[in-house]
Amino acid sequence: MANNREILISDPTLRDGNHAVGHQLSAEHIAAYCKAADAAGVTIVEVGHGNGLGASSLQLGESKTPDHIALTTARQNLVKSKLGIHVIPGFATIERDLKPALELGVDVVRVASHCSEADICERHISYSRSQGVGVWGCLMMSHMISPALLLEQARKMESYGAEGVVFMDSSGHFLPDDVRQRVETLVNGLSIAVGFHAHNNLGMAIGNSVAAADAGATLLDGCARGFGAGAGNAQLEVLIAVLERLGYATGVDLYKILDAADVAEELLIKEIPSIKSVSVVSGMAGVFSGFMKPVSRIAKEFNVDPRDVFFELGRRKIVAGQEDIILEVAKELAQRARKGNE
Amino acid sequence: MNREAVIHPTDKLKVAIIGSGNIGTDLLIKVLRSPYLECGAFIGRNLSSSGMMKALSLGVPVSANGIDYIVKNPDCCDLVFDATSAKSHFEHAPILKNLNKRVIDLTPAKIGLMSVPSVNLEDSLTEFNVNMVTCGGQASIPVAYAIGQTQTDVEYIEVVSSIASRSAGPATRQNLDEYIKTTEDGIKEFSGATRTKAILNLNPAEPCVDMQTTIFAKVKHPDIEKLTGVLAQLVEKIRKYVPGYEIILGPIVENGRIVVMARVRGLGDYLPAYAGNLDIINCAAIAMAEEYARVSLNQTSREH
Structure with a gap:
């Protein structure tokens, strides 16, 4: 070999x-x-x-x-x-x-x-x-x-x-x-x-x-x-x-x-990296892995599913460095959910 | 008195545009639409460039002789838009000063006063050379200014802009460092923040993304209510010259930062509507020139 x-x-x-x-x-x-x-x-x-x-x-x-x-x-x-x-x-x-x-x-x-x-x-x-x-x-x-x-x-x-x-x-x-x-x-x-x-x-x-x-x-x-x-x-x-x-x-x-x-x-290392559920979604959606922490935090704040955030970011073809867009996407998903409930 | 009522087509301010790239050509279309401005010369280096062809098709006097054309034909204009490069503007500025031409500089040369119409239009009127900062600066400085006006102890402001890859030509790509430096200086000057940072992301997604800019600030005790009020007034002013300017998020406090996001959709003249980054700097330059025109024409009519 x-x-x-x-x-x-x-x-x-x-x-x-x-x-x-x-x-x-x-x-x-x-x-x-x-x-x-x-x-x-x-x-x-x-x-x-x-x-x-x-x-x-x-x-x-x-x-x-x-x-x-x-x-x-x-x-x-x-x-x-x-x-x-x-x-x-x-x-x-x-x-x-x-x-x-x-x-x-x-x-x-x-x-x-x-x-x-x-x-x-x-x-x-x-x-x-x-x-x-x-x-x-x-x-x-x-x-x-x-x-x-x-x-x-x-x-x-x-x-x-x-x-x-x-x-x-x-x-x-x-x-x-x-x-x-x-x-x-x-x-x-x-x-x-x-x-x-x-x-x-x-x-x-x-x-x-x-x-x-x-x-x-x-x-x-x-x-x-x-x-x-x-x-x-x-x-x-x-x-x-x-x-x-x-x-x-x-x-x-x-x-x-x-x-x-x-x-x-x-x-x-505080926590040995493992493949969390959102990481699988990040990989599937083709979104930068480094978004995991901010997506998890912001999804919680806006009460939306972090997996939906990842798929939406992937759909929009967001690139590494565009972390600010996470906020916009979470806000939009939260608004959509509210409208759906009305 | 309604000032617009007294304007005759013959009273228009004569302008020249140097630089026949995307910015210059888009400016030309905006000048031709303006009730206050007329284009005396559209100047580049190559008569077969697409900007030149466009100008010819619009019946505008064109020249491929660069600044020399204005030197030889000084009556072609009273005001010059310089849409070339910082390097060229350093050569153009003293020549235009000798010719007693007002200059609106769209390069990052930053020789004259930095001008953002929604914030310091009045101060700019007495200047002979004003600099339009950068596209990201035009989109973010009004917000940074509002933060500076309403918050105490503004320790840090950061602006992050995303633009469509297709809206970033070779000059933009070669000059990211200058873009960053000039934007950071502009933010600092207008907000009084101790530290500033500018970041630019290019996004290649198709269909192209609209220009967006996010402003983050670290201040001691965020006062969102006050900021929201002042920002709303500024946005109203901006929308007079950039109708596609919109605050899409905030102001909010998130993770210890003030966050405001603005989206800029352009007018879609020569440049496509997603290139709000290019449109906003041109709209700002036109707003500036129109104000000069109104003031100088008013003075002329009083002298009569």
Whole structure:
């Protein structure tokens, strides 16, 4: 079964995991987990607000730890692993956010947009490239467009200077064949690396990650205990074990990544991610998993069914970052229910 | 006295539009409809662009010579709408100042006073160069201003706008950072908030979504009743120049934040109605120009 192919592991526990705790990870959490992930030999450790650099806001939740403190802390505790950040244009600007972050010693910038909007990343990608750091493009909510259109968008990122493109299953909507088709299309159409970021709403995160690797992806994202938005991500320590059984080389030490996952469970994670009923609906409806917390809260306030909210958001094709629309949808559903009762 | 009754077609204020993209062309249609304005020149760089073709079909004097046309034909206008780019406006502004032309700047260059007609129309009238902030700014600043007027200790205001992907052209996509900076500055200036933040989301859904903007605020003791009253008056003013402006939620307090959501449906002139983001900045610019026209024409008739 050995295939000796190398897979780079990018670990957004300290970024995506922030969604699960309302962006309340502390500097102590960051320090402890960075040390553990670094010891395990994880390639990239991503740190920050759930929606990345400069995203602390009332729209998405305010960070307990400001970007500069999070990055300084991570930098001090990473020796071998690279320090990564997630950057969404429209939230983070070059002057206010990206430039200061690079000055703090970030090694890898992942510039992300909604899957069909890659051109908003041009300046952030080319700026990062000009500063000599690693740059990847990320296409979020990638289930919303066809493999061919995804390739078109990924090519734009390649032309801006990205050294790889990660497509993200932000809603946990994909099944393995969906992932395989997209990886194949991207690998055939690009001359740069292809990566995949899985969510677990439909219980497919590990299976989808394996499908991605088998189809030619060379970077996979995973989080300790799956710590991430909604139903969580591909569970990193499981992913490492599975890849090891399949014969992929990740450079990650199994015992040490298991230790890192224990550190995360003990210190960072309030509640181990599981597939809640609303997460299944979020995955079915194709709505960003990170909406779980605000949808649950707002549905309660407006006395509507959170599942109806998710399906309505899906019908309207709401993208990640549009959390404000949850309020509008809940209000509308409440009004409809009232009218129905009259 | 009904001022409109005394206007003759010959009394119209002559304007020129520089920039023949979507914004410039939509402005042209609004100018042609205005009882106070007439278009003396529609200026771009390429005679075969779709904006130019549109202008030609409407019988408007056109030029592909950029600002040089106004330098060589200074009588073509008294007021210039600059719908080019911030970079170009930095070149245009001193030239137009020398020519003694009033300028309404629709780029984020922000050389002149930031102007939002529902809030500071009067103050803007004495300025020779006014800046229309940004589309998100035109939609959200009236709300931010109302918050500033009615709440004490406004610690933070955040505006999140969603626009249809199709309404965001290449210039918008290249200039998200400038959009964010200029909108944040505008919100700060008009609300007095200590900190501000602007966020822009592009939504590719088809059929296209209408422009929406959500304003969040953190204040010490929210006074929703007072805010609701002041906001209602402002919205009435805005709807005079942007009929499709509507508060669709709030003001409410949710999760410790004041929340107000506005939706902007455009007039559907050159731009489709969902592009309320582009329509509102043009409607604001026209409202501004019409007010100049009314004031200057009034002065002229008094001098007679």
